[in-house]
Amino acid sequence: MAIELKVNGNTHSVDVPADKPLLWVLREDVGLTGTKFGCGIAQCGACTVHIDGLPARACIMPISAVGAREVTTVEGVASPAALAIRQAWRELDVVQCGYCQSGQMMSATALLESNPQPTDDDIDAAMRGNLCRCATYTRIRGAIHRAAESLEG
Amino acid sequence: MLGKITPHHLPRPAMDRRRFIQVIGLSGAGFMVGCGRQNDEAAPAASGGAETVPVTAEPVVASEFGPFVRIGTDNRVTVMIKHLDKGQGVTTGLPTIVAEELDADWAQMDFEFAPADASRYNNLFFGPYQGTGGSTSIANSWTQLREAAAAARAMLIEAAAARWQVPAGEIAVSRGRLSHGDRSASFGELAAAAADIAPPAEPVLKDPADFTLIGTRLPRLDSPGKTDGSEIFTIDVTRPGMLTAVVAHPPKFGAAVAGFDAAAALDVPGVTDVVQIARGVAVVADSFWAAKKGRDALTVTWDESGAVDYDSEQLYREFAERLATDPGLVARSDGDVGAALEAADQVIRREYRVPFLAHATMEPMDCVVELSGDGCEIWTGAQLQTVDQYTAAAITGLAPEQVTINTCFAGGSFGRRATPDSDYIAEAVMIAKAIDGRAPVKLIWTREDDMRAGFYRPMSAHVLEAALDADGKPVAWRHQTAVQSILAGTPFEGMVQDGIDGASVEGSRGLPYSIPNVEVRVNTIELGVPVLWWRSVGHTQNGFVTEAFIDELAALGGQDPYTLRRELLADHPRHLAVLDLAAEKAGWGEDPGPGRGRGIAVHESFGSFVAEVVDVSVAEDGAFSVDRVVCAVDCGIAINPDVIKAQMEGGIGYALSAALREEVTLASGAVAEGNFDSYRPLRIDEMPAIEVHIVASGEAPTGVGEPGTPPLAPALVAALADATGKWVYRMPIGDQLRGETG
Ligand code: FES
Ligand code: FES
Numbered sequence: 083m084a085i086e087l088k089v090n091g092n093t094h095s096v097d098v099p100a101d102k103p104l105l106w107v108l109r110e111d112v113g114l115t116g117t118k119f120g121c122g123i124a125q126c127g128a129c130t131v132h133i134d135g136l137p138a139r140a141c142i143m144p145i146s147a148v149g150a151r152e153v154t155t156v157e158g159v160a161s162p163a164a165l166a167i168r169q170a171w172r173e174l175d176v177v178q179c180g181y182c183q184s185g186q187m188m189s190a191t192a193l194l195e196s197n198p199q200p201t202d203d204d205i206d207a208a209m210r211g212n213l214c215r216c217a218t219y220t221r222i223r224g225a226i227h228r229a230a231e232s233l234e235g
Numbered sequence: 236m237l238g239k240i241t242p243h244h245l246p247r248p249a250m251d252r253r254r255f256i257q258v259i260g261l262s263g264a265g266f267m268v269g270c271g272r273q274n275d276e277a278a279p280a281a282s283g284g285a286e287t288v289p290v291t292a293e294p295v296v297a298s299e300f301g302p303f304v305r306i307g308t309d310n311r312v313t314v315m316i317k318h319l320d321k322g323q324g325v326t327t328g329l330p331t332i333v334a335e336e337l338d339a340d341w342a343q344m345d346f347e348f349a350p351a352d353a354s355r356y357n358n359l360f361f362g363p364y365q366g367t368g369g370s371t372s373i374a375n376s377w378t379q380l381r382e383a384a385a386a387a388r389a390m391l392i393e394a395a396a397a398r399w400q401v402p403a404g405e406i407a408v409s410r411g412r413l414s415h416g417d418r419s420a421s422f423g424e425l426a427a428a429a430a431d432i433a434p435p436a437e438p439v440l441k442d443p444a445d446f447t448l449i450g451t452r453l454p455r456l457d458s459p460g461k462t463d464g465s466e467i468f469t470i471d472v473t474r475p476g477m478l479t480a481v482v483a484h485p486p487k488f489g490a491a492v493a494g495f496d497a498a499a500a501l502d503v504p505g506v507t508d509v510v511q512i513a514r515g516v517a518v519v520a521d522s523f524w525a526a527k528k529g530r531d532a533l534t535v536t537w538d539e540s541g542a543v544d545y546d547s548e549q550l551y552r553e554f555a556e557r558l559a560t561d562p563g564l565v566a567r568s569d570g571d572v573g574a575a576l577e578a579a580d581q582v583i584r585r586e587y588r589v590p591f592l593a594h595a596t597m598e599p600m601d602c603v604v605e606l607s608g609d610g611c612e613i614w615t616g617a618q619l620q621t622v623d624q625y626t627a628a629a630i631t632g633l634a635p636e637q638v639t640i641n642t643c644f645a646g647g648s649f650g651r652r653a654t655p656d657s658d659y660i661a662e663a664v665m666i667a668k669a670i671d672g673r674a675p676v677k678l679i680w681t682r683e684d685d686m687r688a689g690f691y692r693p694m695s696a697h698v699l700e701a702a703l704d705a706d707g708k709p710v711a712w713r714h715q716t717a718v719q720s721i722l723a724g725t726p727f728e729g730m731v732q733d734g735i736d737g738a739s740v741e742g743s744r745g746l747p748y749s750i751p752n753v754e755v756r757v758n759t760i761e762l763g764v765p766v767l768w769w770r771s772v773g774h775t776q777n778g779f780v781t782e783a784f785i786d787e788l789a790a791l792g793g794q795d796p797y798t799l800r801r802e803l804l805a806d807h808p809r810h811l812a813v814l815d816l817a818a819e820k821a822g823w824g825e826d827p828g829p830g831r832g833r834g835i836a837v838h839e840s841f842g843s844f845v846a847e848v849v850d851v852s853v854a855e856d857g858a859f860s861v862d863r864v865v866c867a868v869d870c871g872i873a874i875n876p877d878v879i880k881a882q883m884e885g886g887i888g889y890a891l892s893a894a895l896r897e898e899v900t901l902a903s904g905a906v907a908e909g910n911f912d913s914y915r916p917l918r919i920d921e922m923p924a925i926e927v928h929i930v931a932s933g934e935a936p937t938g939v940g941e942p943g944t945p946p947l948a949p950a951l952v953a954a955l956a957d958a959t960g961k962w963v964y965r966m967p968i969g970d971q972l973r974g975e976t977g
Contacts, residue, residue, distance in 0.1 A: 098524075099504065106523055109471075109523075110522050110523065115473075116465065117464070118468075118597075118646070119523075120911075122682060125910060126597070156464035157463065168462050168463065175881065177455065178323070179321055179322030179647045180460075180646070181646025181647060183462060205919070209919045210918050210920055212919070215595060215649075215916060216888075217885045217889055217917060220884055223922075
């Protein structure tokens with residue numbers, strides 16, 4: 083099906099099967115590879131994007147279900163919370179292999195946008211869906227707190 | 236199956252090598268310096284004298300030249316990384332060594348992955364192979380990079396001395412600038428002139444006391460690209476006209492394709508080819524989604540006559556039977572364990588079981604291959620480049636030099652991407668060949684493929700026996716292991732000595748405790764399940780059982796487990812230092828409080844020493860959480876303390892994940908787990924607080940990717956026993972404490 087997909091403020095015309103997941107449309111048809119494939123069943127969070135500002139797992143979202151909504155990926159996310167997250171991620175050198183980190187940052191950004199001062203329990207609840215096999219979790223937690231502080235200050 | 240790559244297909248170790256320094260001028264754009272190991276008989280350039288250094292402004296045609304450092308007229312310093320970076324941070328650690336010895340500014344440092352070329356970029360610990368593993372990257376590069384950088388620095392100084400007409404000895408170098416009096420110049424300004432300077436035969440290395448970058452926190456060079464979505468992993472590589480492939484693998488190990496019906500798969504829009512390869516049936520399409528749907532529609536009939544049909548439980552019973560009836564091979568024998576056990580008042584015997592584990596890297600296995608008439612170009616997170624290169628050459632009929640490998644950042648490995656048969660890379664090459672090289676092919680394994688198509692940490696069973704004397708001190712120790720060999724049947728079979736695979740007994744044969752009678756035996760089991768090194772290899776299981784057992788012996792002998800270890804490690808100062816540091820920082824000896832437990836363990840692996848103290852809280856019903864891990868590490872000179880800390884945190888989290896509930900279960904020869912809903916790694920809410928303390932050391936640096944992993948499981952089991960009185964003998968811990976303490 084022919085679709086006008088809104089991604090990071092641009093409109094892309096793509097012609098793909100209706101059941102093709104947003105993840106693969108972004109990666110293969112739009113050419114944005116920052117959003118990763120980890121499981122394909124909404125268990126790992128590597129494919130996390132924002133749809134109308136809310137975090138979503140792109141691997142299980144058929145392109146036909148996206149409609150006219152705004153998709154934001156790691157390449158385009160630029161809200162104050164997103165910039166604070168990216169900055170904190172770099173200051174704390176959160177990344178190891180880095181493969182999960184686009185999804186981690188998208189989930190963390192969405193968390194700060196809805197809850198500017200999250201507690202550890204809030205972080206657990208918001209970030210539980212994002213696996214990191216390199217176990218960078220203590221730094222993810224630290225970087226979210228640091229980003230929250232920087233937004234406050 | 237893929238024709239086995241036998242050792243004689245692979246390069247042979249060169250004899251009698253010695254160091255030499257060589258320089259390549261970059262046509263006025265700077266220069267590169269490397270120090271190689273040169274084979275005497277193939278060393279025409281060195282024929283004028285043992286330490287003659289060939290210098291040329293033209294690219295050198297030298298098969299054993301390894302340029303590691305490029306200094307450009309743009310003032311960038313680029314370090315060629317001969318290793319895979321799978322998160323362990325070599326793209327930061329190796330440039331740190333170069334920047335230090337050069338006195339460069341950290342902001343001018345870059346890195347580039349080296350091509351696959353074992354003649355220049357072999358791992359000095361792997362003989363003629365280029366590759367990464369065993370936490371060797373820093374250790375084998377340490378002197379090599381220091382010498383290359385020191386030579387480059389000397390050449391820059393000479394160039395400045397000539398330009399300014401001053402003695403070289405009066406020139407200072409600091410943060411990427413050379414200076415004399417009020418004159419100064421950047422590396423870039425001197426790079427072209429320095430390219431014509433003869434490098435020193437014996438570069439003078441810095442006194443470690445003068446290090447200014449090593450030992451400080453430097454930001455990771457790979458952080459920017461990994462935090463804005465721009466880093467290109469294998470799965471992100473795109474080539475013009477590229478097709479994507481997925482493979483239907485045999486449902487059981489040892490099964491083979493009997494036949495297939497491609498019609499329904501070929502009906503899926505986008506599917507271009509369905510081809511049989513030695514490892515299954517590949518569906519090739521213009522996108523991943525089409526290929527996957529094509530595979531869903533594909534019908535394959537499998538010949539299971541040669542397949543295994545094990546169940547994990549049955550295997551454990553067979554392992555136990557084997558341990559009971561077959562004494563196995565002796566890997567170590569001190570004193571007379573038999574007599575000591577016979578004579579002892581108190582003999583303790585325990586059996587341990589540890590399961591198959593998946594590496595479950597976040598990026599599933601993947602590889603891009605592009606064939607041309609006389610070449611094969613590969614993009615992947617290659618970890619054993621030389622093996623991969625020779626394997627691709629064998630499949631395509633090309634010469635190894637015609638196989639180019641572009642090493643990409645890997646989304647994790649933990650050992651998985653270092654496969655002796657290049658499994659998934661071979662698969663991608665076979666598919667590209669099967670479609671006649673018509674288009675570049677990207678092979679993507681789904682998560683389920685990654686879980687079920689192989690390579691696992693081997694399952695093992697252990698019997699430990701010990702005798703305690705009247706004071707509760709162990710006087711005899713016997714450890715017998717039943718485990719599959721990782722190396723048997725691979726190009727690395729030569730590392731199996733006297734029938735014993737070193738990987739089966741690492742961490743058990745080297746038991747450091749001073750016990751007069753020690754015997755370590757191994758029964759090698761042949762199973763046909765594909766097994767592989769998994770973060771810390773044999774140390775994962777052997778570190779667990781030896782440390783858990785010594786802890787239980789302490790408890791049974793009425794000793795404090797920390798004190799007993801101290802006594803038995805009196806001759807091992809580096810073990811003692813980490814043990815003491817972890818104990819002190821964790822407040823060992825203080826009561827952790829009601830419902831809580833504390834455990835300790837220490838283990839050496841890959842030349843690094845790590846002790847961990849684990850605190851747990853256990854509820855009435857046996858549910859528990861891991862609250863804190865205090866870790867002390869001695870890895871020699873700490874190149875980048877923050878990277879070391881990150882690797883300890885990661886190694887601890889990885890080990891904890893496995894200890895809590897990871898297990899690959901065989902059911903009738905097939906892997907029961909498929910995706911992250913059934914194989915469930917650690918999540919953020921289960922991650923303990925972690926403190927890492929680094930022992931100050933002047934020893935040569937050793938690895939940190941793996942050594943943080945082994946002590947976690949035994950310290951955790953000891954902590955749970957401290958809280959509940961119950962010992963766990965089988966991994967993962969799972970629900971074993973549930974309902975037994977409440
Ligand atoms: S790939 Fe979407 S949640 Fe794992
Ligand atoms: S950084 Fe490697 S999986 Fe998260």
